[in-house]
Amino acid sequence: xxxxxxxxxxxxxxxxxxxxxxxxxxxxxxxxxxxxxxxxxxxxxxxxxxxxxxxxxxxxxxxxxxxxxxxxxxxxxxxxxxxxxxxxxxxxxxxxxxxxxxxxxxxxxxxxxxxxxxxxxxxxxxxxxxxxxxxxxxxxxxxxxxxxxxxxxxxxxxxxxxxxxxxxxxxxxxxxxxxxxxxxxxxxxxxxxxxxxxxxxxxxxxxxxxxxxxxxxxxxxxxxxxxxxxxxxxxxxxxxxxxxxxxxxxxxxxxxxxxxxxxxxxxxxxxx
Amino acid sequence: xxxxxxxxxxxxxxxxxxxxxxxxxxxxxxxxxxxxxxxxxxxxxxxxxxxxxxxxxxxxxxxxxxxxxxxxxxxxxxxxxxxxxxxxxxxxxxxxxxxxxxxxxxxxxxxxxxxxxxxxxxxxxxxxxxxxxxxxxxxxxxxxxxxxxxxxxxxxxxxxxxxxxxxxxxxxxxxxxxxxxxxxxxxxxxxxxxxxxxxxxxxxxxxxxxxxxxxxxxxxxxxxxxxxxxxxxxxxxxxxxxxxxxxxxxxxxxxxxxxxxxxxxxxxxxxxxxxxxxxxxxxxxxxxxxxxxxxxxxxxxxxxxxxxxxxxxxxxxxxxxxxxxxxxxxxxxxxxx
Numbered sequence: 189x190x191x192x193x194x195x196x197x198x199x200x201x202x203x204x205x206x207x208x209x210x211x212x213x214x215x216x217x218x219x220x221x222x223x224x225x226x227x228x229x230x231x232x233x234x235x236x237x238x239x240x241x242x243x244x245x246x247x248x249x250x251x252x253x254x255x256x257x258x259x260x261x262x263x264x265x266x267x268x269x270x271x272x273x274x275x276x277x278x279x280x281x282x283x284x285x286x287x288x289x290x291x292x293x294x295x296x297x298x299x300x301x302x303x304x305x306x307x308x309x310x311x312x313x314x315x316x317x318x319x320x321x322x323x324x325x326x327x328x329x330x331x332x333x334x335x336x337x338x339x340x341x342x343x344x345x346x347x348x349x350x351x352x353x354x355x356x357x358x359x360x361x362x363x364x365x366x367x368x369x370x371x372x373x374x375x376x377x378x379x380x381x382x383x384x385x386x387x388x389x390x391x392x393x394x395x396x397x398x399x400x401x402x403x404x405x406x407x408x409x410x411x412x413x414x415x416x417x418x419x420x421x422x423x424x425x426x427x428x429x430x431x432x433x434x435x436x437x438x439x440x441x442x443x444x445x446x447x448x449x450x451x452x453x454x455x456x457x458x459x460x
Numbered sequence: 461x462x463x464x465x466x467x468x469x470x471x472x473x474x475x476x477x478x479x480x481x482x483x484x485x486x487x488x489x490x491x492x493x494x495x496x497x498x499x500x501x502x503x504x505x506x507x508x509x510x511x512x513x514x515x516x517x518x519x520x521x522x523x524x525x526x527x528x529x530x531x532x533x534x535x536x537x538x539x540x541x542x543x544x545x546x547x548x549x550x551x552x553x554x555x556x557x558x559x560x561x562x563x564x565x566x567x568x569x570x571x572x573x574x575x576x577x578x579x580x581x582x583x584x585x586x587x588x589x590x591x592x593x594x595x596x597x598x599x600x601x602x603x604x605x606x607x608x609x610x611x612x613x614x615x616x617x618x619x620x621x622x623x624x625x626x627x628x629x630x631x632x633x634x635x636x637x638x639x640x641x642x643x644x645x646x647x648x649x650x651x652x653x654x655x656x657x658x659x660x661x662x663x664x665x666x667x668x669x670x671x672x673x674x675x676x677x678x679x680x681x682x683x684x685x686x687x688x689x690x691x692x693x694x695x696x697x698x699x700x701x702x703x704x705x706x707x708x709x710x711x712x713x714x715x716x717x718x719x720x721x722x723x724x725x726x727x728x729x730x731x732x733x734x735x736x737x738x739x740x741x742x743x744x745x746x747x748x749x750x751x752x753x754x755x756x757x758x759x760x761x762x763x764x765x766x767x768x769x770x771x772x773x774x775x776x777x778x779x780x781x782x783x784x785x786x787x788x789x790x791x792x793x794x795x796x797x
Contacts, residue, residue, distance in 0.1 A: 249666055268676075269669035278670065285667040287660045297653070298660040302672040304653045308681065311652045312645040318652065325653065365672055 198224045200401050201246070201277070201369050206255030207425075208241050215241040217425035218255065223369065228395055228402045230416030230433070232409070234445055238425040239405045240282055243371045246403075247279050248272040259369070274302060278367035280358040282374040282405070288347035292338055295346050295357055296329040299364030303328060332360040336390070352383040359390070369401045370394065376408040384411055391415050413437065421445070478786065490636060494629050502628045506700055508740045509635035513642050513693040515720045515732030517686030520646060522718075523726030524655065525682040526662035527577070531588030532717050534595035535565045535687040537709025539694025544612040544704045545605060554618050558695040562688050569687035570680070577679040580665065584683065592711050599706035611705030618699040625699075635696055639733075642689060646729045649685075658682060712761075716743070719764050723771045725778020734779045739764065 202222035208215045216238045223229045231239050244250040246257055248269040256265045264272055278299075287295050306321050333339040336356040341349060346357060355375050362370055372391070376384050388411050394400045406412040412419070413433040421429040421436055423445040429436050436442055493505035514536055521527050542561035546552040552560070572591055576583045599606050606612065617626040618634060625631045649655055661668035661675045669675045698704050716739060724735025743760055750757025775781055 247670055249670075268674075269666065270672050270674045273670050273672040281667070285664045287663040287667065289663060290656070290659060294656055294659075298656055298668065298673070299671045301653065301657055306653065308649075308654065311654050312648045314648045321653070361667075361671065365670075 198226075200225045201257075201259050201403075203242070203246065203257045204255055206242070206245055206257065207253045208238075208245055208250060209253050214425050216245065216252070219422060219425070219427050220255075221420050221427065221430065223401055223403055225368075225401055226395065226399060227418065228391065228404060228416050230412045230419040231403060231405045231422065232407075232412060232419060232436075233422035236424075237422045237445075239422055240373055241425075242422070243279060243373055243403070243405065246272075247277055247371060273365055273367075276366075276368035277371065278362035278365045278369075279371035280355070280362055280373055280375055282377065284351070284354050284358060286346040286354055286357060286361075288345070290346060291343050292333065292346055292349065292357055293326070293329055293342040296332050296360050296364050297325055299332070299361035300325045300328050302365060329364060332364045335363065336360045351378040352380070355379065355387070356390075359394075363394070363398070367400070369403065372402060372404045372406075374405050374407060376406050376411050384408060387411070388415055482783065494632060499628055502632055504740065504744050506628070506632050506635050507744075508737045509632070509639045510693045510696050510700070511717070511720060511736035511740050512639055512733040513635075513696070514690045514717055515724065515736045516642050516646050516729060517689030518717055519721045519724070519726045519729070519732035520649070520658075520682050521686040522721050523728070523731070524650065524658040524662060525679045527679055527683065528582055528585040528718070529588040529683070529686070530585050530711070530714050530718070531590070531592030531595070532686070532690050533709045533711070533713035534588070534592040535569070535690035536694040536697070536713070537595055537599060537704075537706070538565045538568065539691030540698040540704045540709065541599060541606060541612075541694075542691070543695040543698040544615050547616055547698075548612055548614050549605075553620070554616065554695075554699060555620060558692065561691045561695050565687045565691035566684050569684045573680045573683040577683065578676045588714075589711075592714055596706060596710050599709065606706070609706065611703060613703050615698050615702040615704070617702070618696070631700060638692065638696065642692075643729055643733070650729060654678070654681075716764065719768050723767055723779060725775075725780035727777065728780050730783075731778045731780035738767070738779065742767070 199222045202220075204220045205218045206216055206220070207218050219238070219242060221229075231242070233239050241250065245252045248264070248267050248271065251266045256263055258264065259272075259275055259277060262275070264275065264277075267275075287298060290298070304321050304325055306315075306318055310317060330339060330342065333342055336359055338349075338353060338356055338360065341353065346354065349357060355378070359370075359372070359375065375391075376387055379387060391402060391404065392415055395402055404412060404416060416433055419429075419431065419433050419436040420427060421439070421442050423441075428441045428445060429439045431439070493502045496502075514532060518529060518532050521529055539558070539561040542564055543554065543557040546557035546560055547554060568591070572587050573584065576587045600608055602608075617624050618631065619625050625634050650658075657668060657673045657678055660671070661673055661678060665675050694709075697708075720735035720739045721732045722735070723738060724733065725731025742763060746756060746760045746763060771778060777784075
């Protein structure tokens with residue numbers, strides 16, 4: 189019944205009353221939300237609000253203390269990461285997690301892991317199918333590198349890329365898994381103005397050309413408000429607002445969360 | 461945005477001359493012990509081969525899956541004792557006993573690895589340490605089966621029916637053949653989609669898992685493979701000496717294997733082979749010297765420790781990285797450091 193409503197409204201991913209506590213620390217406190225197919229959902233909140241924890245809970249890196257997560261009308265709460273990835277959710281990391289000792293191409297090849305299927309025995313015996321599959325995987329990986337404009341860096345070690353390039357490589361690796369939903373965790377952190385522009389354009393291309401659903405955590409408000417269709421605001425583990433970028437920006441609770449309660453009572457910058 | 465373009469041709473690493481020289485040198489080293497006609501040298505070479513087979517497996521586990529085993533000598537011992545018991549007490553032919561040893565160690569490795577490798581961190585090291593102790597106690601105490609401290613004698617030579625490898629040169633060739641196959645298979649594994657997944661999970665389990673790599677399954681896979689290789693080496697050992705006793709399969713040898721892998725270079729297939737050669741020769745030199753000057757015999761642990769320390773400080777990628785340092789003169793080699 190519930191699932192019918194979900195498909196009717198085009199919701200691909202939803203989380204209900206999700207909580208996560210670490211000992212005495214409440215990182216998430218009954219957060220609910222959803223994202224529709226093909227939508228870009230922005231997630232904002234002060235540092236430590238629980239945004240990354242929400243991503244970790246969705247992708248299976250952390251098991252929620254309470255609540256449930258549904259993806260395409262399937263309950264995915266507590267599934268291991270590789271199963272969640274298989275079902276069609278990919279992500280990037282706030283603190284970049286590339287395979288630093290591997291080349292740029294190899295990083296994307298790992299992203300293509302599920303596209304390959306040759307088993308252990310055929311691998312160690314190097315049966316003929318191996319070469320065909322390897323060629324296919326390489327072609328695919330190059331395609332993703334071209335998409336993000338890193339094809340000419342394919343044979344460089346990932347650790348030798350600039351921060352901006354590393355973030356793009358993370359996106360390429362995520363796309364290589366052919367996900368339906370991509371969780372981008374502060375992709376703009378450490379990027380210069382020009383790189384941020386490219387990123388904004390690329391996020392919109394991901395949505396429009398690849399038909400992806402995107403959840404975006406970002407501290408760069410201009411970037412986030414520009415690309416997001418809807419914004420969810422989290423503060424101290426709770427959802428405090430949800431709506432269009434303009435609705436959220438004028439929400440007093442949101443302003444209070446970001447600038448402190450004083451600001452509402454006495455909105456002079458000198459006070460701070 | 462459909463990915464279509466073909467990659468450019470792979471860059472050729474290193475010069476052909478360097479490679480040719482390397483292979484020639486290797487061939488010379490392999491042939492030398494037979495050519496010398498020196499039985500003692502041949503025995504050492506056989507031991508290097510046997511140790512290298514275990515070290516390659518342990519190298520896959522440490523260098524690719526990022527896990528440490530402190531009990532690989534136990535798998536080695538399980539292989540040796542299975543061969544010894546089945547050939548002497550049940551009259552099973554050597555290859556059948558060897559296969560039984562492989563199956564037994566694989567089962568033990570699965571039972572040990574399946575619960576532990578789901579956890580993050582070095583739980584496997586603790587569990588394998590425990591396994592090593594338990595197996596050692598069984599070898600010593602289950603006298604009816606293992607002969608206790610005295611061990612088991614009368615193991616037949618390796619062979620199939622009429623074809624018996626009862627001379628040292630023949631046995632040496634057999635060991636080299638097994639080692640070559642091991643190197644080839646390990647090399648195929650490392651340079652594959654699975655090998656890539658392993659290197660990836662070694663760097664970041666989370667990122668690998670989110671790329672769809674079943675981290676626990678791959679770690680278990682490599683652990684089982686490494687245990688099976690140790691078992692094969694153990695069976696070879698039993699046929700070489702025709703005698704087994706508990707002593708060589710204790711914790712000390714597990715540590716020695718670790719040093720072989722780290723000193724040689726865990727992140728390559730040839731590294732552990734180099735490490736096995738170095739430590740086996742070093743151990744033999746110390747033992748020989750110890751026959752004349754008794755206190756030298758106790759220096760092995762100190763010397764192995766010194767080797768390990770020196771390698772970690774000066775050649776963190778292991779001895780094998782010396783070859784890629786030579787090769788690095790060529791401008792295209794991308795990923796040696």
